[in-house]
Amino acid sequence: MAFIIASFILLSTFDDVASNKSITKLTSDFADNTIIDQNVNVVVLEIVGASTCPDTTRFLTTQLMPSFKKYTNRIQINYHPFGPFNYTKCTEEFSEVKCECQHGKNECEKNALQACIIETLPTVDDHIDIVGCIQGSASFNDSLTDCLLKKRSSTITSNIVNRIRQCATTNDGIRLMADHGIKAAQLLKNIDWVPWISINGLRIPSAEKHLEAVLCYQYFDPPPIECENLHS
DSSP states (O other): OOOOOOOOOOOOOOOOOOOOOSOOOOOOTTOOOOOOOTTSOOEEEEEEEOTTOHHHHHHIIIIIHHHHHHSTTTEEEEEEEOOOTTTOEEEEETTEEEEEOTTOHHHHHHHHHHHHHHHHSOSHHHHHHHHHHHOSSOOHHHHHHHHTGGGOOSSSOHHHHHHHHHHHTSHHHHHHHHHHHHHHHHHHOOOOSSSEEEETTEEOTTHHHHHHHHIIIIIOSSOOGGGGGOOO
């Protein structure tokens, strides 16, 4: 039985919309356990990216990671390493998953590596820096060495590194990448651009370059004190 994840690339822009101000329920299968203060809302970001895509890399390093570090308790991030559906396709034959990616084999391998990291370290605090480190044009082997093997710690133990490497170098990693594509398709539908940024269930294109401003002015209720230093 085969599955094919694909859609037509349109490079269109959707209008931004204001957020629902109610307390957000965290329902994504990829969500970690965030402690919710019932006096404030938690904003849910579903993001689809690709490991060697320059636009995704720019968004993660200049927008997503800084915003998460600044507003950790106010945003829930569910990151899906996959790609735009017209260029990223996965099929399954005889229990083996095969994927094709927009920027070639290295992107699929690094998508799989990111998927294995998210699976092994499901808490965003534990995986976001590693996922961000992997982003870019470096090879799979260099990414594995620089972002994992050289960064062993009390959290990233040798056992965890070996589990991630085993996952990423077998079909398990590609299968996890494909699963992220399926999940993204169920949640977000026609993904024709990455990074695809959905906030509380709606795509917000302006968040690609102005994530903090979008969160502070449209979504946080009430805005945290850190937003006071943000200039529009």
